[in-house]
Amino acid sequence: MTTLCYAKATCSIGIHVLLEEIGKPYDLNVVDFSKGEQKTPEYKKLNPKGKVAALVRDDGSVLTEYAAIATWLAMTNPDKKLLPTDPEGIARVLEALDFVVGTVHMLSWRLWRRPDAYSANPDEKEQLQTRGKESMLAAFDIIDEQLAGKDFLVGDFSIADTALYYVEYWASDIAKWPLPPNVQAHFERMKSRPSVQASRQLEGVA
Ligand SMILES: N[C@@H](CCC(=O)N[C@@H](CS)C(=O)NCC(=O)O)C(=O)O
Known part of the structure:
Protein backbone atom coordinates (compact mmCIF):
# COMPACT_ATOMS: atom_id res chain seq x y z
CA MET A 1 0.00 0.00 0.00
CA THR A 2 1.14 3.57 -0.59
CA THR A 3 3.04 4.73 2.49
CA LEU A 4 3.85 8.28 3.48
CA CYS A 5 7.07 8.73 5.44
CA TYR A 6 6.40 11.85 7.47
CA ALA A 7 7.67 13.76 10.48
CA LYS A 8 5.49 15.78 12.81
CA ALA A 9 5.23 19.52 12.14
CA THR A 10 7.12 19.32 8.86
CA CYS A 11 6.35 19.94 5.20
CA SER A 12 5.18 16.34 4.84
CA ILE A 13 1.82 17.39 6.31
CA GLY A 14 0.98 18.97 2.95
CA ILE A 15 1.39 15.60 1.24
CA HIS A 16 -0.63 14.02 4.05
CA VAL A 17 -3.45 16.47 3.25
CA LEU A 18 -3.32 15.40 -0.40
CA LEU A 19 -3.61 11.71 0.52
CA GLU A 20 -6.67 12.56 2.61
CA GLU A 21 -8.14 14.58 -0.28
CA ILE A 22 -7.67 11.55 -2.56
CA GLY A 23 -9.33 9.28 -0.03
CA LYS A 24 -7.68 5.98 -0.99
CA PRO A 25 -6.20 3.80 1.79
CA TYR A 26 -2.60 4.60 2.70
CA ASP A 27 -0.15 3.82 5.47
CA LEU A 28 1.88 6.23 7.58
CA ASN A 29 5.48 5.73 8.62
CA VAL A 30 6.53 8.27 11.22
CA VAL A 31 10.15 9.40 11.09
CA ASP A 32 11.00 10.72 14.55
CA PHE A 33 13.30 13.71 14.10
CA SER A 34 13.79 14.01 17.87
CA LYS A 35 15.58 10.65 17.70
CA GLY A 36 17.40 11.54 14.48
CA GLU A 37 15.61 8.74 12.63
CA GLN A 38 15.87 10.63 9.33
CA LYS A 39 19.65 10.10 9.39
CA THR A 40 19.68 6.39 10.26
CA PRO A 41 21.03 3.90 7.70
CA GLU A 42 17.60 2.22 7.58
CA TYR A 43 15.83 5.42 6.59
CA LYS A 44 18.61 6.52 4.24
CA LYS A 45 18.25 3.23 2.40
CA LEU A 46 14.71 4.38 1.66
CA ASN A 47 15.56 8.05 1.07
CA PRO A 48 19.30 8.78 0.79
CA LYS A 49 18.51 12.51 1.23
CA GLY A 50 17.47 11.84 4.83
CA LYS A 51 14.35 14.00 4.44
CA VAL A 52 10.58 13.82 4.47
CA ALA A 53 8.26 13.68 2.71
CA ALA A 54 8.98 10.39 0.95
CA LEU A 55 6.24 8.37 -0.69
CA VAL A 56 6.62 4.61 -1.01
CA ARG A 57 4.35 3.56 -3.83
CA ASP A 58 2.50 0.31 -4.47
CA ASP A 59 5.37 -1.08 -6.57
CA GLY A 60 7.87 -0.30 -3.78
CA SER A 61 9.51 2.62 -5.58
CA VAL A 62 10.14 5.78 -3.57
CA LEU A 63 9.30 9.31 -4.70
CA THR A 64 10.75 12.38 -2.97
CA GLU A 65 10.51 16.19 -3.31
CA TYR A 66 7.22 17.94 -2.60
CA ALA A 67 6.47 19.10 -6.13
CA ALA A 68 7.19 15.69 -7.64
CA ILE A 69 5.09 13.78 -5.10
CA ALA A 70 2.21 16.25 -5.29
CA THR A 71 2.21 16.31 -9.10
CA TRP A 72 2.34 12.52 -9.28
CA LEU A 73 -0.54 12.15 -6.81
CA ALA A 74 -2.62 14.69 -8.73
CA MET A 75 -1.96 13.11 -12.14
CA THR A 76 -2.64 9.57 -10.98
CA ASN A 77 -5.94 10.65 -9.41
CA PRO A 78 -7.37 12.92 -12.13
CA ASP A 79 -10.94 12.60 -10.82
CA LYS A 80 -9.89 14.60 -7.74
CA LYS A 81 -9.00 17.63 -9.89
CA LEU A 82 -5.96 18.60 -7.83
CA LEU A 83 -4.18 20.01 -10.89
CA PRO A 84 -5.70 21.81 -13.88
CA THR A 85 -5.39 20.08 -17.25
CA ASP A 86 -4.73 23.09 -19.49
N1 LIG B 1 13.05 20.01 -1.15
C1 LIG B 1 12.47 19.02 -0.27
C2 LIG B 1 12.57 19.52 1.13
C3 LIG B 1 12.30 18.45 2.13
C4 LIG B 1 12.73 18.92 3.51
O1 LIG B 1 13.57 19.82 3.66
N2 LIG B 1 12.16 18.29 4.52
C5 LIG B 1 12.55 18.58 5.88
C6 LIG B 1 11.33 18.65 6.77
S1 LIG B 1 10.31 20.06 6.37
C7 LIG B 1 13.42 17.46 6.39
O2 LIG B 1 13.15 16.32 6.15
N3 LIG B 1 14.50 17.80 7.12
C8 LIG B 1 15.37 16.81 7.67
C9 LIG B 1 16.23 17.35 8.74
O3 LIG B 1 16.01 18.49 9.15
O4 LIG B 1 17.13 16.64 9.17
C10 LIG B 1 11.04 18.77 -0.66
O5 LIG B 1 10.52 19.56 -1.45
O6 LIG B 1 10.44 17.78 -0.24
Missing part, protein backbone atom coordinates in the same frame (compact mmCIF):
# COMPACT_ATOMS: atom_id res chain seq x y z
CA PRO A 87 -1.14 24.28 -20.06
CA GLU A 88 -1.73 27.72 -18.52
CA GLY A 89 -3.39 26.23 -15.43
CA ILE A 90 -0.64 23.62 -14.94
CA ALA A 91 2.08 26.26 -15.36
CA ARG A 92 0.40 28.62 -12.87
CA VAL A 93 0.00 25.90 -10.25
CA LEU A 94 3.65 24.86 -10.63
CA GLU A 95 4.70 28.52 -10.48
CA ALA A 96 2.86 28.99 -7.17
CA LEU A 97 4.08 25.66 -5.80
CA ASP A 98 7.71 26.34 -6.65
CA PHE A 99 7.55 29.77 -5.00
CA VAL A 100 6.28 28.22 -1.78
CA VAL A 101 8.67 25.26 -1.69
CA GLY A 102 11.73 26.97 -3.16
CA THR A 103 11.49 30.48 -1.75
CA VAL A 104 9.23 30.41 1.30
CA HIS A 105 10.35 27.06 2.69
CA MET A 106 13.90 26.44 1.52
CA LEU A 107 15.26 29.99 1.25
CA SER A 108 13.36 31.66 4.08
CA TRP A 109 11.92 29.35 6.71
CA ARG A 110 15.02 27.16 6.79
CA LEU A 111 17.19 30.20 7.47
CA TRP A 112 15.02 31.10 10.47
CA ARG A 113 14.55 27.55 11.71
CA ARG A 114 18.02 26.15 11.06
CA PRO A 115 20.56 29.02 11.18
CA ASP A 116 23.11 26.43 12.36
CA ALA A 117 22.95 24.89 8.87
CA TYR A 118 24.43 28.12 7.47
CA SER A 119 26.95 29.13 10.13
CA ALA A 120 28.48 27.41 13.13
CA ASN A 121 29.17 30.84 14.62
CA PRO A 122 26.56 31.52 17.35
CA ASP A 123 27.13 35.28 16.96
CA GLU A 124 25.60 35.06 13.48
CA LYS A 125 22.47 33.21 14.54
CA GLU A 126 20.29 36.26 15.16
CA GLN A 127 21.20 37.95 11.90
CA LEU A 128 20.52 34.81 9.90
CA GLN A 129 17.17 34.34 11.60
CA THR A 130 16.20 37.96 11.00
CA ARG A 131 16.98 37.56 7.30
CA GLY A 132 14.92 34.37 7.13
CA LYS A 133 11.96 36.01 8.84
CA GLU A 134 12.10 39.14 6.68
CA SER A 135 12.35 37.08 3.53
CA MET A 136 9.43 34.88 4.56
CA LEU A 137 7.19 37.83 5.46
CA ALA A 138 8.06 39.54 2.16
CA ALA A 139 7.12 36.35 0.31
CA PHE A 140 3.79 36.21 2.18
CA ASP A 141 3.08 39.80 1.05
CA ILE A 142 3.47 38.68 -2.57
CA ILE A 143 1.19 35.70 -1.98
CA ASP A 144 -1.30 37.98 -0.24
CA GLU A 145 -1.62 40.03 -3.44
CA GLN A 146 -2.02 36.87 -5.50
CA LEU A 147 -4.86 35.73 -3.23
CA ALA A 148 -6.81 39.01 -3.40
CA GLY A 149 -10.44 38.23 -4.23
CA LYS A 150 -9.70 34.50 -4.52
CA ASP A 151 -10.26 31.44 -2.35
CA PHE A 152 -7.27 29.51 -3.67
CA LEU A 153 -3.97 30.26 -5.34
CA VAL A 154 -4.96 29.23 -8.86
CA GLY A 155 -8.63 28.67 -9.71
CA ASP A 156 -9.99 25.78 -7.66
CA PHE A 157 -8.18 24.05 -4.81
CA SER A 158 -4.94 22.51 -6.08
CA ILE A 159 -1.66 20.95 -4.95
CA ALA A 160 -0.24 24.49 -4.59
CA ASP A 161 -2.69 25.22 -1.77
CA THR A 162 -1.44 22.26 0.27
CA ALA A 163 2.10 23.64 0.07
CA LEU A 164 0.91 27.10 1.08
CA TYR A 165 -0.93 25.48 3.98
CA TYR A 166 2.20 23.98 5.52
CA VAL A 167 4.15 27.24 5.46
CA GLU A 168 1.12 29.09 6.85
CA TYR A 169 1.02 26.55 9.66
CA TRP A 170 4.70 27.08 10.43
CA ALA A 171 4.53 30.87 10.36
CA SER A 172 1.30 31.14 12.31
CA ASP A 173 1.36 28.23 14.76
CA ILE A 174 5.08 27.66 15.28
CA ALA A 175 6.70 31.08 14.80
CA LYS A 176 3.57 33.01 15.90
CA TRP A 177 3.95 35.61 13.17
CA PRO A 178 0.82 37.44 12.02
CA LEU A 179 -0.16 36.52 8.46
CA PRO A 180 -1.37 39.16 5.99
CA PRO A 181 -5.20 39.15 5.67
CA ASN A 182 -5.70 37.12 2.48
CA VAL A 183 -3.10 34.56 3.57
CA GLN A 184 -4.77 34.30 6.99
CA ALA A 185 -8.14 33.77 5.30
CA HIS A 186 -6.60 31.05 3.10
CA PHE A 187 -5.14 29.38 6.19
CA GLU A 188 -8.58 29.38 7.87
CA ARG A 189 -10.16 28.01 4.68
CA MET A 190 -7.60 25.21 4.63
CA LYS A 191 -8.15 24.39 8.31
CA SER A 192 -11.86 23.98 7.65
CA ARG A 193 -11.23 21.20 5.10
CA PRO A 194 -11.82 17.67 6.40
CA SER A 195 -8.52 16.56 4.79
CA VAL A 196 -6.55 19.09 6.84
CA GLN A 197 -8.42 18.25 10.04
CA ALA A 198 -7.87 14.51 9.53
CA SER A 199 -4.14 14.84 8.82
CA ARG A 200 -3.63 17.15 11.82
CA GLN A 201 -5.44 14.69 14.05
CA LEU A 202 -3.53 11.68 12.72
CA GLU A 203 -0.21 13.47 13.26
CA GLY A 204 -1.22 14.83 16.66
CA VAL A 205 -0.89 18.45 15.57
CA ALA A 206 -2.86 20.68 17.93
